[in-house]
Amino acid sequence: MAFDVPPGYRALKDADVAAYLAGVPAVANQLGGRSADWKVREVGDGNLNFVFVVEGPAGGVVLKQALPYLRLVGESWPLPLRRAFFEHQALITEARVAPQHVPEVFHFDETLALTVMAYLSPHIILRKGLIRGIVYPNLADHMATFMAETLFATSDLGQPAAAKKKQMALFCDNIELCRITEDLVFTDPWRLADGNRWTSPQLDATAAAVRSDGPWKRAAQEFKLKFLGEAQALIHGDLHSGSIMVTESDSRAIDPEFAFYGPMGFDVGALIGNLYLAFFSQSGHETRPGDRDRYRDWILQTVEAVWTLFDGRFRALWNKAHGGDVFMPDLFSSGPDQAAFDAAQDAYMRRLFVDSLGFGGCKMTRRILGLAHVEDMESIADPERRAGCEQRALRLARTLMVDGATFTDIKAVSEAARALQREAARVPA
Ligand code: ADP
Numbered sequence: 001m002a003f004d005v006p007p008g009y010r011a012l013k014d015a016d017v018a019a020y021l022a023g024v025p026a027v028a029n030q031l032g033g034r035s036a037d038w039k040v041r042e043v044g045d046g047n048l049n050f051v052f053v054v055e056g057p058a059g060g061v062v063l064k065q066a067l068p069y070l071r072l073v074g075e076s077w078p079l080p081l082r083r084a085f086f087e088h089q090a091l092i093t094e095a096r097v098a099p100q101h102v103p104e105v106f107h108f109d110e111t112l113a114l115t116v117m118a119y120l121s122p123h124i125i126l127r128k129g130l131i132r133g134i135v136y137p138n139l140a141d142h143m144a145t146f147m148a149e150t151l152f153a154t155s156d157l158g159q160p161a162a163a164k165k166k167q168m169a170l171f172c173d174n175i176e177l178c179r180i181t182e183d184l185v186f187t188d189p190w191r192l193a194d195g196n197r198w199t200s201p202q203l204d205a206t207a208a209a210v211r212s213d214g215p216w217k218r219a220a221q222e223f224k225l226k227f228l229g230e231a232q233a234l235i236h237g238d239l240h241s242g243s244i245m246v247t248e249s250d251s252r253a254i255d256p257e258f259a260f261y262g263p264m265g266f267d268v269g270a271l272i273g274n275l276y277l278a279f280f281s282q283s284g285h286e287t288r289p290g291d292r293d294r295y296r297d298w299i300l301q302t303v304e305a306v307w308t309l310f311d312g313r314f315r316a317l318w319n320k321a322h323g324g325d326v327f328m329p330d331l332f333s334s335g336p337d338q339a340a341f342d343a344a345q346d347a348y349m350r351r352l353f354v355d356s357l358g359f360g361g362c363k364m365t366r367r368i369l370g371l372a373h374v375e376d377m378e379s380i381a382d383p384e385r386r387a388g389c390e391q392r393a394l395r396l397a398r399t400l401m402v403d404g405a406t407f408t409d410i411k412a413v414s415e416a417a418r419a420l421q422r423e424a425a426r427v428p429a
């Protein structure tokens with residue numbers, strides 16, 4: 001198949017990587033020693049790109065290169081190399097306000113569609129940690145900070161209108177990656193689409209019922225409309241637990257190639273929805289019923305802390321670091337005005353909360369009925385058990401999407417998750 005690649009593009013092989021990096025002084029210094037001593041291995045477990053880890057005597061780097069097609073599916077699914085450009089732009093934008101929560105970028109090569117960045121080690125992908133039952137005491141704090149800082153800074157509250165419009169114009173062109181989300185997250189689970197799959201036959205009837213569930217389908221389309229139309233801030237666009245690398249004391253968001261100006265709740269929802277998926281998958285990972293009770297509690301506490309800390313940080317930035325052209329705190333400085341400002345801020349955060357729940361529900365649904373699934377569920381070998389976990393996750397997902405506005409706060413959402421889980425304990429799957 002012929003791909004649209006710029007002159008000079010070539011896909012690097014393991015054997016080419018050291019020679020290429022030897023020509024990039026900033027990276028060669030990072031690695032130290034001679035290029036002949038650098039060890040290269042391909043580690044990409046993602047769906048889209050090639051990722052090489054390169055280690056030298058002084059340190060390690062990661063080289064991530066886009067191919068002109070989608071790795072998961074192969075050459076039959078072309079995908080623009082320019083996604084590497086958007087990923088790099090997003091990484092450096094995020095690094096301006098949250099450098100402690102992204103990998104440092106050392107080099108970008110537009111022709112080869114590759115980025116060289118810090119090798120995060122001994123970090124692991126958060127999703128893998130959640131499956132193993134590892135507690136990350138600072139995860140909520142770190143990710144709330146990452147989201148509040150990056151979303152606020154790029155919103156109309158954080159930057160002037162002219163600057164935001166310029167950035168929006170740049171990211172508007174990330175059409176094909178947005179298109180993947182538009183189809184896979186908001187549409188395909190609610191129709192018969194190529195590539196859809198689910199635990200069968202256990203979920204056959206459920207999948208069919210979802211396809212004819214009017215209110216649920218409508219909610220999916222309402223959220224799709226927001227995704228298409230609400231350019232609130234530069235969002236990461238794929239902030240699930242497979243895009244976060246962690247140690248006990250460090251958390252970093254990787255892989256923002258889906259970044260564009262979209263609704264902020266899509267990022268918050270991605271994280272919350274994936275934590276709920278992890279929550280419901282736990283009963284598939286315990287050796288005896290109840291083994292993971294404490295871990296389940298920790299996941300729910302983490303979800304609650306993610307929202308609560310995010311809400312607090314975002315408001316604090318609004319009050320103290322406002323940089324935009326709208327809702328400036330000093331416009332409302334006098335006494336009685338303050339109440340109007342506070343009410344506006346409350347309403348804004350409330351909308352963002354309900355959006356986050358709904359988008360979280362969309363993300364949960366697509367991981368159970370759509371093309372790309374999550375290891376949390378896929379690694380449950382017994383299909384009966386897996387289907388039980390997935391059914392409960394789907395029930396919460398529907399509630400988040402259709403009835404998100406009925407939740408008074410995040411604690412109430414966790415209570416709903418807990419109630420579904422309690423039902424499961426009474427009637428083993
Ligand atoms: P894709 O876009 O193909 O999904 P990712 O950016 O998610 O690629 O990277 C794929 C995998 O490579 C990650 O799951 C992780 O294991 C590893 N990886 C990516 N970036 C880094 C990094 N900076 N440090 C260490 N490992 C990384």
Ligand code: MG
Nearest residue numbers: 046047242255
């Ligand atoms: Mg990835």
